[in-house]
Amino acid sequence: MKRVIVLTILLLMFGTSVLAQPSTAERVSFAAGATSATVSGTVDGTGSRAYVLYAFAGQRMDLTLNAASLTLVSPSGIPLVRGTVTADPVHAYNDILPETGDYTILVSIPSGTGATNYSLTISITGDAIRKTDAERISFQPGMTGAVVNGWVSQSSSDKYLLYAFAGQNMEIALDLLSASITLISPTGTVLIDHGTVDTDFVQVFNQTLPQTGDYTIQVHESGTALLPYTLDVSVDALPGETDDVQRISFAPGAISATVTGALNPSDTASYVLRAFAGQQMSITLNAATLTVVSPSGVPLVRGTVTAEPVRNFSQTLPETGDYRIVVSLAPTQAATNYSLTTTVTGAIIRHEETERISFAPGAVSAILTGTITDAAMDNYVLYAFAGQSMTVTVEGAYLTVVSPSGSPLARAQAGATTMTTTLPETGDYRVSVSNPSGTGTLNYTLTVSITG
Structure with a gap:
């Protein structure tokens, strides 16, 4: 199993993670000056009770439950403790929180068990992780x-x-x-x-x-x-998404291309080239100066801030997507012609293990792209809640979706390429993208969304 993954996240302004909040979740808040709160209720084997609490990375969360079993899910949808899959009930959790946002707490008992009364105490202590240095903001590929x-x-x-x-x-x-x-x-x-x-x-x-x-x-x-x-x-739109930017493409079988142009003082010329994490990119420029920016907006080399012009770049690429190459001329320099040669070599980084899909706070969907060979399969896992609506669509391949308890919701053998369903249970859903034997190597795009 070999694949290339590009994750694109749709952010909603000041939203919280839809994945981490069932629609029936009760928000827990502390009294003024308090660091803990206790909630109580009754749960039976037909469902679970859900609570949501906002907390910050670096704080300590302490959960104590006197009956039933406990599940805790992070804001990005990662289960931190899963009482629903353990032989013995989970009654406690105590750890430093990994991220900032809404944490979801589930209280549940096994199916078929009679009604159980419970009391849940939630405590948050400690300081949030403070920013002591400037933090770089970078965008997911395709995001603005x-x-x-x-x-x-x-x-x-x-x-x-x-x-x-x-x-x-x-x-x-x-x-x-x-x-x-x-x-x-x-x-x-x-x-x-x-x-x-x-x-x-x-x-x-x-x-x-x-x-x-x-x-x-x-x-x-x-x-x-x-x-x-x-x-x-x-x-707004980054270079590479406008008519003023030229896309560099290689001839069939080639690993490099050369473009030429002319610049006046203070002018810039922008190019965009798609490449993959793990590949080696080398750029040579004979005049002016060079800037290279990664797909997420992180500058890899910045010729505009150096005393001497930058005319060479060689690096193993950190991510998959469109790299932006800018050729610029300082206001004090004379007009010049330039020649820019870009070379990309080497294998891309591929992931052999099952890949967990997690949404950033506010995200309701993710888009993943990959390549699968003849008769191969790429596997993903996504944590979601009973009652939520999941839509999964794949272009260029076939789809299998299996519930946490092993029930198939969509089958590649039946030619499935899309699925929309109300989820029957809470837990890890497995999504597989497959390529039938005899079809050769295929590129695919997988879109997953969760609502409700």
Whole structure:
């Protein structure tokens, strides 16, 4: 089994993970100044009781249940403890939380068991993981936005870096109304200085970017209390998605291509080339200077910020997607012709094991692409809840979906390529993409969404 995986996540502004919240979940909140709360109820063998609680990465969660069994799922849909699959009931959990967002807690008993009364105590202690250095914001391939969370007070501010291109529009949305935003350009020009927006909902800032490079975003708080915030940052279409960018493609059987052009002072020329994680990319430029940006927006080399022009690049690629190559000329340099040669060699990184699909907070779908050989199969697993609606579609291959208890919901043998169903149980659903014998190597696109 060999495959290439590209994950694309649809983010909803300030949303929480649909995967991690059944529609019947009860939200748990603590009294002012408290660090714990107790809930109680009755559960029988026909279902489970669900609770949801927002907590931060780095805090400690302590759960104690006096009866029934406990399941805990992270904001991105990863089960941290699964009482539904253990021989003995799980009555406790105590650990440092791995991420920030809504955690889902399920209380359940085995099917056919009589009604059981329970009491669940939830405790959250410790500080959230604080940002001591600037955190780089990067987008998933194909995405134009990302959501980050943090804590801020008068004694500290949080700092982020985001690589973006001249002419793009950046939108920054902040849900903490008492906080302010500072935006600084790559050359140090302050574009927004402790900006605030008079609103009752979310502060939204828009800025057309004057140049290409790393922009600094700072979140400040005027009060002394340490307060949580959610920051949503997006930009409009990246280079590679406009008519001004030329796509580089290789001739059949070739591993390199050369493009040429001419630049005037302050001009740039942009190219885009799709390549895979694990491959080696080499670029040679005979004039001007070179910038290379990964599919998620992380600069791999930045000729615009070096004293000497950058004309060579060679690196093993960190991810799969469209790489952006920018050739630029400084304002003080004379007009010049250039020749750019790009070479891609080597095998791509392939995953042999079952791949877990998890959604970022606010995500309701994921798109995965891969390549399977004759009579091969790629396997995925996704944790979801009874009563949610799952839609799975594959293009270019066939689909099998199996419930946590082993019941087939879709069969490749029957020619299935799509499935929409209300999920019958809570747990890990297995999704397999297969290629019938005799059909050769196929590329496929798998789309999975969860609602409800």
